[in-house]
Amino acid sequence: MQRNTPRKRANLRDVASAAGVSVATVSRVMNAPETVAEATRKKVEEAMNSLHWVPSAAARAINTGRTRFVGALVPTLDNAIFARVLASMESRLATHRLSLVVATTDNDPDQEAEKAKGLVDIGAEGLLVSGITHAEEFYSLIERCQLPAISTSFYDPGFRLPTIGYDNAAAARTALTHLTDLGHRRIAVVHGPSASNDRTRARIDGLEGHSPKPDLSFCEVPLSIAGGCEAGRGILQAEAQPSAVLCLSDVLASGVLFELQRQGVSVPQEISVMGLDDLAGSAHLYPELTTVHLPVSRMGTVAADAIASWVETQKVPEPSLLKSDLVVRSSTAAARQGG
């Protein structure tokens, strides 16, 4: 039985002895090549190559105290909006030489706390979460570890964590105002599960106390296109039909749109439909969806910058409010007189 294969990975010492130098010199070739003489450096580099040496991330981390990645906890990847946020976070973090570890929580605070623990266990230097509803274990975890953590999708300067997001209530109000401005008074509000989603709750709450006071009927469905379809069917079956449908998420609005078309209802002539989010595709739906634009990409980059600076400088970032804007397109129109 020959033993040619050095079944164990080479380490710094192996490289050093192969190159005939000390470990310090090898380390210098990695971290400060300019301090090493040309000839020595070449010798070392050759030894590295011939031994197929790859530095151990863990060993480096133990010394520097840095792992260079942060974790993101999102409710789901199925909604395009979170995918968008993550995409912009990921690319922005890359500019800070940080990686992003993703975990999904399914809108469940307990699962979030558990996954957060998992992220800490593998060495996350910071955490990005969404919303303001979290388990007590989550807070005690980040406190215990003194871990930088930022909350997104929700602006609340008084919150326990720095928040970077928009005013969900105001966004919903903006949408409702657009509809009432158009003369709509009987409006169906379609939203996703409110029990598990604080953003949804905030949007619903934002509709309260509106003037003029519209006649709102609420409809809770799963947060998906299928859910929107379900809502659409429900609306058409109701005895008092609304002249407008306010969907608290573009995904739902899409479903409503498709279902109304399927049932032969023309939008916006018979019923206006409005969304909230402004997903990339919403501008291209038929009809083009009127909605409230939430700057999710921007939110991702701002949050990435904030967590990066917190991790690097230990300074807690300021909360940041991002503005949302009404985007009027073709899915809403003036209410017909005396409908």
Next chain:
Amino acid sequence: MQRNTPRKRANLRDVASAAGVSVATVSRVMNAPETVAEATRKKVEEAMNSLHWVPSAAARAINTGRTRFVGALVPTLDNAIFARVLASMESRLATHRLSLVVATTDNDPDQEAEKAKGLVDIGAEGLLVSGITHAEEFYSLIERCQLPAISTSFYDPGFRLPTIGYDNAAAARTALTHLTDLGHRRIAVVHGPSASNDRTRARIDGLEGHSPKPDLSFCEVPLSIAGGCEAGRGILQAEAQPSAVLCLSDVLASGVLFELQRQGVSVPQEISVMGLDDLAGSAHLYPELTTVHLPVSRMGTVAADAIASWVETQKVPEPSLLKSDLVVRSSTAAARQGG
């Protein structure tokens, strides 16, 4: 100047001396509590709590040689299909007590290689990539590190890496056959950028040599709903109008659908539209989209299991072919005679 604040995080030794035991015992409380006497364990646990001790992931990793996370390199998060794959990978990996680090490559092999290096640098134990087009540096990286790496979205048993995916060419063929079976002969094929996307290329190639030989016209647009709309406009402006549109991605099909409706063309009466992917929302579009179902969720779980077993057991997994199925819905109909 008092020095009450022990500005440094506590370590194992601190806990050990606080509890009046050895470091080995503290370590045992973590990893094999049953071997420690009840009373001792309690003492240690109290010390841990009062010192707010959090074990260092890096220190553990350096000993066990495990970081417990793998990296995934996807072209983009903007397409729902990758978000879906990642979601199922993430949840499946969690059952193996592995986390998922996500990086996006923008369909650029060089960027992929660079991000892969970044993932290795932070300690990824394995890599999940998509497609079969990769930079040479990528291969040399995984070879050098002897890193488990699996390719998804593309089945090719002869490939350099184990592949877990579907037969893209066959899926496209299935779609085309459905259209020709319905009597369509003049068909517009809408697809995303082919230069940078091997899956798209494979799908296009799959259409070749079909019998009966249809009259295909190709249209390349950005892979987005907006791109689909653009294609839709192009198709209506063409002098020889097709009776069916075959979109090599559901995202494009959605855009085509919306644009045709916008232009007053009825689907499928005037033009049939077909997709490929079967995204979650496709079944609820108006009209419901006929498409070819790709088992992306299943692919995610299979790939997760494969990389997990490779990482744990060092045994290279077998390639795996996942079947795709035709899903006939309402967006396609028989070609009108003598159109």
Next chain:
DNA sequence: ATGGTTGATGAAACTGGTTACATGTGTCAA
């Protein structure tokens, strides 16, 4: 009383890097 076994614990080596400090050599101005 004796030897064997089990259970709990500790001392110290070990993981794979980084880095403070020491050393040795060569250059240059005084």
Next chain:
DNA sequence: TTGACACATGTAACCAGTTTCATCAACCAT
């Protein structure tokens, strides 16, 4: 010729855990 200084390199401590092996007491059967 000598002291000052820069430069290249090595020695060994250090990071925060895990793990091997030794130790020692307690228990039990002989």
